Amino acid sequence: MTEYSDAIAQFDAAIAVAKGDEAYAALQALVQATVGAKLFTVMIVDMDKELSSRAYTSHPVDYPTSGTKPLNYGPWFDIVHKQRAYFVANTIEDIAKVLFDHELINALGCQSIVNMPVIIGDQFIGTVNMLDVEGHFTPERVQMIRDVISVPAKLAMLAAQRG
Template sequence: MQPDAFDTALSKATTPDDAYAALMALTRARVPARLFTIMTVDLDAMEARRAFTSHPEAYPTSGTKPIEMNDWFARVVTDGEVFVAQTLAEIAQVFPDHALIGSLGCGAVVNLPVVRGGTVGATVNILDAEGSYPPEVVAEAEALISFAARALDRIAALQA
């Protein structure tokens, strides 16, 4: 999917899933992404919610989980920095569900913080096989942050 196709799909989105699916299609056209999820972040409630997933059986969108104040949270949510892990061992250091991630054939991750209203309101989580994210691919993934922000703006408009 090219950016103008994303714009068209986003303008035609009538549900949040339509907007998220357009972002997933654009992402998969630019970077390897076996697993694609979006987590919304509610700092007031200290909860995260999976708003979209490419694998609903393994990672359903139902429910919330408490935000853990760890190094990953400080880096991605507090500091708004991209997080990259190239191996499942690196993923295991920050994600307790690393065994499930590995069972899906994933061993590398890029987490993109999406800022809304001056704070990180969501993360886009892109996972694929170990070693899938060398610097040039990470740069391509980082370029998706502005598209993710536009998708979240469209979703906010749909829910208004």
């Protein structure tokens, strides 16, 4: 048994009955129990319309789920969308290079981030975004996200769509 077996079992039980946002809440609980994140959001992408929308947030006042925004083409887009790679930054200075809302992120006590692309059926459907204090996303934590969070993230997105 691994140190995160209980967290996976709890996610499994929660996702089995989840509807809509409950699926994202189950994923957030799994993230909290394994790698930790002060701020957790899920973005959905419509590549045909070139729009993204926040589907779930742990901070609804600061990062509401309403509305859409046009895709922001640039270095972050190239990494996460085109290369389908994780974007990892462990300082607010590195975050500021690619995210316009870096001041709000910093004000929330977050100076590190992992944006995990979610790919299903060879389609980029969104990102799971985890933020925490400076230096939080060590190589070991990023590997845990790959090993423990990536498949449940796909499941949560599918379950939420079935809502």
